[in-house]
Amino acid sequence: QQQVKQSPQSLIVQKGGIPIINCAYENTAFDYFPWYQQFPGKGPALLIAIRPDVSEKKEGRFTISFNKSAKQFSLHIMDSQPGDSATYFCAASTGTTDSWGKLQFGAGTQVVVTP
Amino acid sequence: GAGVSQSPRYKVAKRGQDVALRCDPISGHVSLFWYQQALGQGPEFLTYFQNEAQLDKSGLPSDRFFAERPEGSVSTLKIQRTQQEDSAVYLCASSLGNVYTEAFFGQGTRLTVV
Numbered sequence: 001q002q003q004v005k006q007s008p009q010s011l012i013v014q015k016g017g018i019p020i021i022n023c024a025y026e027n028t029a030f031d032y033f034p035w036y037q038q039f040p041g042k043g044p045a046l047l048i049a050i051r052p053d054v055s056e057k058k059e060g061r062f063t064i065s066f067n068k069s070a071k072q073f074s075l076h077i078m079d080s081q082p083g084d085s086a087t088y089f090c091a092a093s094t095g096t097t098d099s100w101g102k103l104q105f106g107a108g109t110q111v112v113v114t115p
Numbered sequence: 116g117a118g119v120s121q122s123p124r125y126k127v128a129k130r131g132q133d134v135a136l137r138c139d140p141i142s143g144h145v146s147l148f149w150y151q152q153a154l155g156q157g158p159e160f161l162t163y164f165q166n167e168a169q170l171d172k173s174g175l176p177s178d179r180f181f182a183e184r185p186e187g188s189v190s191t192l193k194i195q196r197t198q199q200e201d202s203a204v205y206l207c208a209s210s211l212g213n214v215y216t217e218a219f220f221g222q223g224t225r226l227t228v229v
Contacts, residue, residue, distance in 0.1 A: 006157075032215055043119070043206055043220030044158065051215070089157050100214045101148050102171055105157030 003027055004092050006106025013080055014114050021075045021109045023090035028071070030092040032100060035064065035075050038087045038108075047075075047088075080113045087111070119221035121207050127227045128197045136192045136224045138207030144219075145212030147190050149182055152204040152223070161205075164190060165212060197228045 005024045013019045023033075031052050036044035050057045050064045050073065057064045061078040077084055087110050091103040120139040128134050140147050146165055150158035151174075160174040166187035175182070179198075184190040194201055204223040210216045 036220075041222065043208070043222050045220065046217050049215070049217075091157075095214050101146055101163050101208075101210065101218060102160045102174075103148075103150075103158070103218070104160070108155070108157050 002107065003104040004090060004106045006090050006109060008109060009107070010110040010112070012112045012114060015081060017080050017113070019077045019080055019084075019111050019113070021088055021090065021111070022072065023074065023092075023106050024070075024072045025092050025104075026071065027092070027094075027104075029094045030104075031095045032093045033064070033066065033073050034091050034103070035062070036089045036091060036105075038089065044089060077111070080111075082113045082115055085111060085113050119207055119209050119219055121205075121221040121224050123224060124222065125225050125227075127229060130199060130228055131196050132228075133193065133195045134197055134226065136194075136205050136226070138190045138192070138209075138221060140188065140190070140207070140209030141219055143211070144209035145187075146210045146218070147184060148208045148210075148218060149190070149192050150206040150208065150220075151176075152206055154203070158206055161192070194226075197226075199228050202226055202228045 034049035035047045038044045048059045063076040066073045087108045090106040149161040152158040162172040162182045164184045179195045181193045206223045208218040208220040210218045
């Protein structure tokens with residue numbers, strides 16, 4: 001069963017808009033929540049990651065919001081550009097030595113930013 | 116090399132054929148992971164190595180799947196008697212090995228079983 005649920009499946013925004021992607025999880029042992037960006041024919045690349053001890057993290061135009069009590073986290077892309085058009089995946093894992101690399105990925109959100 | 120290198124990039128196999136997929140991690144990276152990505156889906160964990168030790172192979176779909184990393188560097192994912200449902204992109208990732216350090220993914224090998 002999918003341990004991380006991601007929505008929406010796809011979205012289209014105009015340049016300058018703010019795509020928002022949401023993820024929810026059930027396993028309270030998860031304590032590492034990365035977001036990956038994937039272009040066609042390429043492997044996923046880490047965008048930004050958060051731990052549960054903070055509620056928000058910003059890196060450039062990308063912001064993660066984290067709600068530990070609701071077991072939800074989201075990605076906002078500020079001032080989106082056509083070059084941001086890609087598939088975005090949320091993921092989660094536990095922080096133990098033998099399991100932190102076992103990332104549980106969401107199903108992905110295809111984002112299209114129109115000029 | 117500059118990044119994680121996977122070969123071949125594309126592989127077409129006849130059903131029942133054995134295949135071997137290679138991963139060259141970033142030099143010095145202790146941890147290595149294999150994931151399977153079906154079309155339009157997120158990657159699914161297959162297995163995880165720390166140096167040459169396979170710490171977790173819980174994601175391997177069946178005993179037809181086997182992974183090794185004998186010298187703690189290059190890894191090979193082998194699939195025996197391929198089936199159509201094995202068609203997917205197989206991704207390899209590596210990291211320095213400390214908890215929470217970034218995992219860098221290769222471009223993947225697209226396997227098509229006909």
